[in-house]
Amino acid sequence: MGTGVLLWLAAAAGATAVGMAAVGMIGSDIFGSSQDPLTQAEVEQRLAAPTTGPTGAPTGPSTGATDPATPSAEPTAAPSSTPPATPPPAARARVVNALGAGTVTAQCNADGTVQILAVSPAQGYEADPDDDAADDHPKITFESDAVEVEVRLRCADGVVTDEIEQKIED
Numbered sequence: 342m343g344t345g346v347l348l349w350l351a352a353a354a355g356a357t358a359v360g361m362a363a364v365g366m367i368g369s370d371i372f373g374s375s376q377d378p379l380t381q382a383e384v385e386q387r388l389a390a391p392t393t394g395p396t397g398a399p400t401g402p403s404t405g406a407t408d409p410a411t412p413s414a415e416p417t418a419a420p421s422s423t424p425p426a427t428p429p430p431a432a433r434a435r436v437v438n439a440l441g442a443g444t445v446t447a448q449c450n451a452d453g454t455v456q457i458l459a460v461s462p463a464q465g466y467e468a469d470p471d472d473d474a475a476d477d478h479p480k481i482t483f484e485s486d487a488v489e490v491e492v493r494l495r496c497a498d499g500v501v502t503d504e505i506e507q508k509i510e511d
Contacts, residue, residue, distance in 0.1 A: 435501040442483035442490035449496035
């Protein structure tokens with residue numbers, strides 16, 4: 342009987358080790374060394390950081406030579422003293438907290454309309470986005486059994502602004 346118990350314990354320990362290794366391989370570490378979620382300040386800091394990537398600038402030196410087989414009829418233009426037009430600033434996403442009912446992530450488009458990037462209801466709430474294409478101020482409603490929170494978004498000077506209204510049902 343003692344050998345059977347030892348074999349059973351060895352099998353249980355082996356199965357536990359295999360299970361823990363599998364969970365560790367998929368990214369969830371049950372020993373507590375997984376990555377902590379970001380704070381609101383860390384999210385805003387990462388969103389504000391400039392992105393890195395190709396700039397579209399030429400990578401090699403320019404020789405200035407033209408193909409002699411295709412002569413140019415026009416003289417080369419002199420450099421202009423007018424500075425090039427500056428591109429509009431990149432749209433910056435803003436996370437709106439809907440009084441604990443959820444969050445809405447949105448940004449302003451170049452034409453002044455709001456683009457909703459994500460809607461995340463809190464536990465116990467459902468999100469009901471307003472899909473009226475004619476409305477340039479989108480509305481998202483978070484609903485629970487007793488509370489309704491309405492978030493209406495607008496763009497003001499390229500920044501997402503919000504109006505939040507909470508209704509408590511009796």
